[in-house]
Amino acid sequence: MEYQEVLDFMFSQLPMYQRTGKAAYKANLDNTLKLDAHFNHPHQKYKTIHVAGTNGKGSVSHCLASVLQTAGLKVGLYTSPHLKDFRERIKVNGACIPEKEVIDFIADNKNLIEETKPSFFEMTVAMAFDYFAKAQVDIAVIEVGLGGRLDSTNIISPICSVITNIGFDHTALLGNSIDLIAKEKGGIIKPNTPVVIGEYTNITKPIFTSIAQNNNAPISFAQDIYNIPLAMRGVDARQIFQIYKNDKLIIEDLKLDLLGFYQKKNIKTVLATIDVLQQLGYQITEEIIFQGLHDVVGRTGLLGRWQILDHNPAVICDTGHNVDGIKYLVEQIKNTAYKKLHMIWGMVNDKDISSVLQLLPTDATYYFVRPNIPRGLEAETLQKEAKNYNLHGKCYPSISEAIKNAKKFSTPNDLIFIGGSTFVVADAI
Numbered sequence: 001m002e003y004q005e006v007l008d009f010m011f012s013q014l015p016m017y018q019r020t021g022k023a024a025y026k027a028n029l030d031n032t033l034k035l036d037a038h039f040n041h042p043h044q045k046y047k048t049i050h051v052a053g054t055n056g057k058g059s060v061s062h063c064l065a066s067v068l069q070t071a072g073l074k075v076g077l078y079t080s081p082h083l084k085d086f087r088e089r090i091k092v093n094g095a096c097i098p099e100k101e102v103i104d105f106i107a108d109n110k111n112l113i114e115e116t117k118p119s120f121f122e123m124t125v126a127m128a129f130d131y132f133a134k135a136q137v138d139i140a141v142i143e144v145g146l147g148g149r150l151d152s153t154n155i156i157s158p159i160c161s162v163i164t165n166i167g168f169d170h171t172a173l174l175g176n177s178i179d180l181i182a183k184e185k186g187g188i189i190k191p192n193t194p195v196v197i198g199e200y201t202n203i204t205k206p207i208f209t210s211i212a213q214n215n216n217a218p219i220s221f222a223q224d225i226y227n228i229p230l231a232m233r234g235v236d237a238r239q240i241f242q243i244y245k246n247d248k249l250i251i252e253d254l255k256l257d258l259l260g261f262y263q264k265k266n267i268k269t270v271l272a273t274i275d276v277l278q279q280l281g282y283q284i285t286e287e288i289i290f291q292g293l294h295d296v297v298g299r300t301g302l303l304g305r306w307q308i309l310d311h312n313p314a315v316i317c318d319t320g321h322n323v324d325g326i327k328y329l330v331e332q333i334k335n336t337a338y339k340k341l342h343m344i345w346g347m348v349n350d351k352d353i354s355s356v357l358q359l360l361p362t363d364a365t366y367y368f369v370r371p372n373i374p375r376g377l378e379a380e381t382l383q384k385e386a387k388n389y390n391l392h393g394k395c396y397p398s399i400s401e402a403i404k405n406a407k408k409f410s411t412p413n414d415l416i417f418i419g420g421s422t423f424v425v426a427d428a429i
Contacts, residue, residue, distance in 0.1 A: 003099040006106045007086060010120060031118045032152040035126040038112060042133035043140075046076070048156045049273070052144040052185045053164025053198065055325045056266045059258060060164055060198070061143045062302040063270045067292030068139060069093050069299050071284050076132035076140030078153070080121070083303045083319075083426040090128045092135045094300045101131055121145050125152040149187020160276045161188045161217075163208065164269055165199040167324035178203050186211040194218045194276045198269035222272035228264045238294070241267060251286065256293045260306035260318065261335070262328035267293070304425045306332065309418075313410040314338070315403070317418040317425045323352065326359050329419065333361060338415035342367065342406040343391075344399065346424040347382060348375040356420070357389045365409070366393025367402040371423035399427040 001009075036043070051061045058079055065077040075093055082088040087096035105127050106113070113123060125145075132140045142158070144151045166182045182204040189195045189211045197208050200221055212219035227244040239259060243251035256263060270293075274284055296302055304319040314336075320329045333341065341364035347353055348371055366386060368379040379395035386392070396402040399418070406416045418428045 001103050001107050003103055006103050009106060010086070010123070029150060029152065029155060031116055031122045032125060032155055034116055035112075035118060035122065036129070036155055039126060039130045039133075042129045043156045045133045046137050047139040048158040049139065049141045049160050049162065049277075050144065050153065050156060050158040050188050051141065051162045051164070052148040052151075052188050053162075054167035054181070054185075054322065055320070055328075056164040056198065056262070056269065057143050057162075058319075059260075059263060059266045059302070059305055060162060060269050060273075061141045062300040063256075063258075063266065063293060063296050064273060065091075065094075065141045066296045066299040067270070067274060067284060067289055068141070068282075070288045070292035071282065073138040074136065076128070076135065076137040077300060078125070078128040078132075078140060079143040080124070080145050081422055081426075083422070083429050088301065088303070089124060090131055091301065092132070092137055094298075096301070097127075097131050101134075102127070105130065119152075122152045144185075144188065147187070148185040150184075151188075154188055157190060158188075158193060159280055160273060161190060161193055161195040162269060162273050163188070163195065163197050164266065165324070166201070166204045167322060179207060182207045183211075189215055189217050191215045192217060194220070194279075196220050196222060196269060196272045196276060198222045198272075199265060220272055220276070222268040223265075225275070226268040226271050228267065231261060231264055233259075239263065243267075243271065245271075251289070254290060254293060257295055257297050258302070258305050259308070260328065261332045262320075262325075263305075303429055304422070307429070309428065310416075312412040313342075313407065313414040313416055315407075315416045315418065317428050319422045319425050320419065321347075321351070321356075321421055323355050323359070326356050329417075330359055330361060333415070333417060336415060339411060339413040340365070340415075342410055342414060342416045343393070344369060344402045344406055344416065344418040344424070344428070345382070345386075345420040346371045346379065346399070347377045347420045348373070348423070349377040350375060351377075353377070353382070353385055354388075357386050357391060360386075360389070360391055362390045364391070364393075365406075366391050367406050368393055368395045369399050369402050369424060371421045372399075372427055373423050376421075376423065399424055403428065 068075045077091045090097040232240040238255040241254045309315040343364045344367045346369040368383045370376040370379045
């Protein structure tokens with residue numbers, strides 16, 4: 001089989017949440033456990049860190065992987081979804097799983113796949129865990145796909161669990177209230193295993209505390225430990241943070257190559273997790289933290305987080321796509337210098353569209369597009385709904401056409417922002 005044949009098989013034959021939505025979600029771990037047994041429980045052959053949350057879990061996972069790589073460890077990294085190539089989901093020390101490994105896994109296990117009928121995500125998790133074992137990684141950072149309790153990744157026994165924050169997303173599957181979503185994501189908390197909570201609210205803190213106590217799991221809250229009052233932009237296009245721990249300045253001029261303002265919150269979670277790893281015996285010095293966070297993109301290949309695609313005019317994309325994520329993006333756009341704002345925007349049809357649209361800037365020209373997946377919301381439908389919130393613009397048949405037209409109608413000092421859906425950003429990149 002050729003690599004493209006394998007991708008076609010996976011995308012066409014296996015139910016995939018990112019493409020088809022709720023129909024691909026399985027509310028149990030039966031298939032995952034069958035696949036895990038077939039491959040002889042590969043995740044038990046290396047240490048793991050489990051990362052869940054509504055926003056920020058991808059950035060936190062990549063930052064942790066970069067720091068651990070800098071510490072000299074061989075690090076597996078499992079994340080989702082991918083933006084350009086399926087292989088982005090499965091990496092070892094920043095290198096994507098080779099095409100041959102993907103081909104061989106599907107070819108060697110086609111009968112098993114046809115018999116078990118796993119979802120796309122269940123199969124991908126099995127592939128990742130198996131590959132990390134073959135690659136003999138020291139540790140793997142595993143990002144939850146959706147939720148936590150019933151996510152396919154939740155068969156692991158990590159050395160540390162991490163929950164970045166809780167917000168409204170995937171409510172049709174996880175529940176339509178913050179407490180229900182928190183309980184689902186809190187399902188990754190394991191017995192006698194430290195858990196780090198990035199951000200909490202009056203609703204979520206007692207839920208996480210109760211789950212942790214029931215599991216005898218030591219719990220820490222990053223926002224209570226770390227404070228980053230100000231972020232500056234350096235001449236080398238990196239953010240500069242002053243890190244306070246328990247109100248004492250402990251790290252000066254920490255540089256991060258991820259540019260979103262919201263990364264301040266993620267860095268607190270990363271540092272609190274590193275505290276736990278140090279207590280577990282991992283030799284992670286301040287110098288290693290500096291180096292690891294200085295070059296996250298270079299070490300791990302992270303894409304789509306306030307990523308600058310072009311200049312004059314500036315073209316920037318970001319994968320933030322739920323209400324909390326959009327709030328951070330709108331705030332960052334407000335704090336970015338530009339003459340005129342152009343918004344290339346597309347969404348999927350199972351999101352709370354009105355809650356997102358009412359947050360968007362009204363002083364922009366909009367270029368409405370449809371994400372190129374079955375769940376993609378028609379551009380005309382989005383345009384019609386957007387008018388209710390005083391957001392105006394034209395529809396375009398593709399993301400590339402929208403970008404071409406946005407550049408055509410821009411001046412060098414304008415800002416073109418691309419977002420609304422991960423799949424819009426994927427096409428742009």
